[in-house]
Amino acid sequence: MTVPTDEPPSGRDRLRELLDAVLDEDSTRLADMADRAHSSPFHFSRRLSRDTGESPVALRRRVLLERAAWQIGQGSSVTDAAFAAGYESVEGFIRAFTRAFGHPPGATTAGSGRWLPAPNGVHFHPPIHLWVEGNPRSRPAMDLTALQIHHDVDDTALLIRLAAELPEEDYRKVWSPGRTVLTWDGPEESIAATLEHLVRSKEVWLASIEGSDFPARGFDDPASLMSRHEEAGARWIAAVDDMGRRDAWGDRLIDALCDPPESFLLGGVVAHVLTYAAHRRQAVRHMLRSSGVEVGHGDPLEWLQNRNERRGDTP
Template identity: 80%
Template sequence: MTEPTTESPSGRDRLRELLDAVLDEDNARLSEMAGQAHASPFHFSRQLSRDTGESPVALRRRVLLERAAWRIGQGSSVTDAAFEAGYASVEGFTRAFARAFGHPPSATTAGSGRWLPAPNGVHFHPPIHLWVEEYQRGRPSMDVTALQTHHDVDDTAHLIRLAAALPEEEYRRVREERTVLSWDGPEGSIAATLDHLVGTKESWLADTPGRGADDPESLRIRHERAGARWIAVVTDIGRRDAWGDRLIDALCDPPESFLLGGVVAHVLTYSAHRRQNVRHMLREAGVEVDQGDPLEWLPERYEAPRKRGDTV
């Protein structure tokens, strides 16, 4: 078989055909996926990995877990969701689900986050089988809000990793009595500022009634969950052009109404400010850290999928 080209003989987008082959209910094996796409398993895997930054098997497993989470949130039994996702046993499904989402299937609710972190814009999206964000070869959309949102999430994860290498004393040292927002309280340490960075998204997503632990490992786990959900929510607002829709924050006294566009702008504004505060404190602690400039981040983000594909 010859390597597939970008243009499909049927006139359809070739990448979409490859994704269809990956997610077809009957294609549990790589050889079956490749057969539907009229390609050898090697060329099929190579092109899909190059274009999405994810192997066919990993992409299929992730999207089916996202679908399973949605099914359970809608009232499906864990057993039914497990077999629909292609698992031979409920036990195996439960282990894979807990590793991916950080909680067992039985803890899934209708409001739980269902999109897992991904190097591309391919996710399960009900009621259709698949939602593909606007992207090119696995790169983020050139929509400025999408770029800022992805950069914020990536950069926060980067800072949490750097902070994890600090001694506890340096991590929690109050370097300046700083209050960014009056209702949030002081955040003069690296620990407190990172906690505010993650907690702000959790609050707007209504994930938890209170913040969790603020040690670096706990923050990493909290951020992975909140970051993936935040990207999904902002993407959905943009897709529906719902920036002018309103939400009611019942935690305010009295309750307040906010435009969704204003909420996103608020989070991005103060996240950028706090990320730079963390950088200043990391430098004071003797850590070498970059500028956090999107101009430096964007080329890496754009070139990474191509580099990954070249090594497949």
């Protein structure tokens, strides 16, 4: 990796040299970094920590995790990304990735955010460069919004898969007569109706956020719902990540799809979707159990612990 610079070829950018030493593919240890920078490990670590607010080892680990997230989003396997980032085991990489990003590597999409908290604004920039934020902002070590968004999308997919195993009669059976979550959505008395509203909620809000036409209602059989969910889920993750990256939670959306048009804070939209998605997922669980289907609690703690094995991210 190299750091783009506007310095003339004859000039010497010492910070760039130090960063290049940290991120060289062969600089796996502090001693390796210092040797490349023609410095002692003590003075090398002291200078870089002073200039960047981050130790050489921590900076390298963070930037390589950012690169791994980008690689996975581009289609790389978790195993390949783990070893490219210098981890000796895939399990260790998955634990480090999940702690850093708030979701396991298997939940990474092409639109997912790939920048971690940095006191210096230095980040990985594809394909092989760094990006330095002009005004870096401190971000939490675990992004709780990202965790909830990924959990909601993944848990919804699980419920649709379980519903697909039901007989059609049970899938469309009225288990909760008269149950209505939001009056403008209408009744949600069956597994089919509740799952459809769960998916459609994201489709409608995405149309408002993206400024597109009101979406036509798709089919509600499990196969169609899964296809709709995969498409809307990926866009929803990307949209919320963009809000977080721009700190746009207080931006106001003028929703022309409402009649008359209304305005909403983006943070409020995300909270709205998460609130009713959680309610609907638990309602589907109750109806699945009534149909004789074994289904877990939908607990984010269990999801973080079990999702890697379920998705085959461990070797």
